[in-house]
Amino acid sequence: MRNISDFIEQYLKSTLLKNGNELLEIKRSELAKRFECVPSQINYVISTRFTLEKGYIVESKRGGGGYIRIIKVEAHEKSDLYNHLLQLVGPVIDQQTAENIVMRLYEEKAVTKREANLMVSVLDRSVLKVELPYRDQIRSNVLKAMINTLKYK
Template sequence: MRNISDLIEQYLKHMLQDSPEGAVEIQRNDLADRFSCVPSQINYVISTRFTLEKGYLVESKRGGGGYIRIQRVELPTLKMIQGHIAQTIGSEVDQTAAEGIIYQLEEAELISKREANLLRAAVSREAIALILPTRDEVRARLLKAMLITLLAK
């Protein structure tokens, strides 16, 4: 059985998919009521599953009429993606950022679930058993090479 965080995430993604402008505005308390959870659960889901690395822009307005706006950031064309990857990753990348990039490409269906899983395994701390900052440098080189090759298919 899926947990409440997964259900909230899927609900929000479904709302985003159905939105013509690719953005939704929600009120945290309304969403918490809908899922019978505390508002902090909504904050947790949004802050961990709707990050910029995963392809989402989140803004919030506090106060009585406050809201949380989630917007999907679309990836550019393939050549621009390859250039973006080379530039974004730079000379080093930590595991969280690497997984965020992989997640975004998988969500955009530019890589398959299997390819994403292989990439995650290859850039994991366990696979690159080196000390920092060497580990982040090796991860950046591996990730850039693998993604540019995969996206050239």
Template sequence: MRNISDIIEQHLKQILTNSQGVVEIKRSELADEFQCVPSQINYVISTRFTVEKGYIVESKRGGGGYIRITKVGLDRNKSLHRTILDIIGSSLTSREAEGFIHRLLEEQVISTREALMMRAVVCSDILALPPGVRDQVRASHLSAMLVAILKG
């Protein structure tokens, strides 16, 4: 059985698909619809609709406030290689790396096998280093793997 976060995520993704990649919601209305607390909506949006996963989230607070979620594809007009390296940057947490690998897989930039290998190389268990250094090494490893894959 799926949990409420999964259900809310799927609902928002369905709306995004039907509305050509942009959705504006009122947090309280969505919470009422799913009979949950508004902080549950915040949790779903902040953990499942991140830049690494291909989303831009904007919010306006106040009486007429809203949350706007925009699905952003990889910029194929720009060099895909350059776009990916810009997103990765010089440091990447384990969660960010996982989100980014999932996005590349979802957009069919990499295969399932390549995603599994990337996950194995960038996981925290393998990188037994201090956190700041670990995040830099993770970004470097992921960037190097993607450069090799995209050139191949």
């Protein structure tokens, strides 16, 4: 069963698509009225589902004339995508962020659904059975190795 966050995300993505995937500018309060929710629900959706690793840049201005601007970032070449994602990984990475990066690879058609599922399974905490912060360091190294392998097929 879908929740309000799913509906808000879907609405924003479809509106962005109608705008040619270029830019979407909305008012937080108007969106909250549309979905009959509190503005903090809008903030939650934006901050968790429109992140840089998922391919979005979000700009926000609070106040009476405030807005939220969502920009879809698309790489011109696969190598640009790989380089960008490698920069996002860093020396440590948590499981959710790693999964977001893999889903971005899938959405950009850099990997198949099966390959994405394999990547996610290898990065899972149930497989990397070591204590933090070592687990996040190993996950980072493994993810970087996979992206570099894709980059230089």
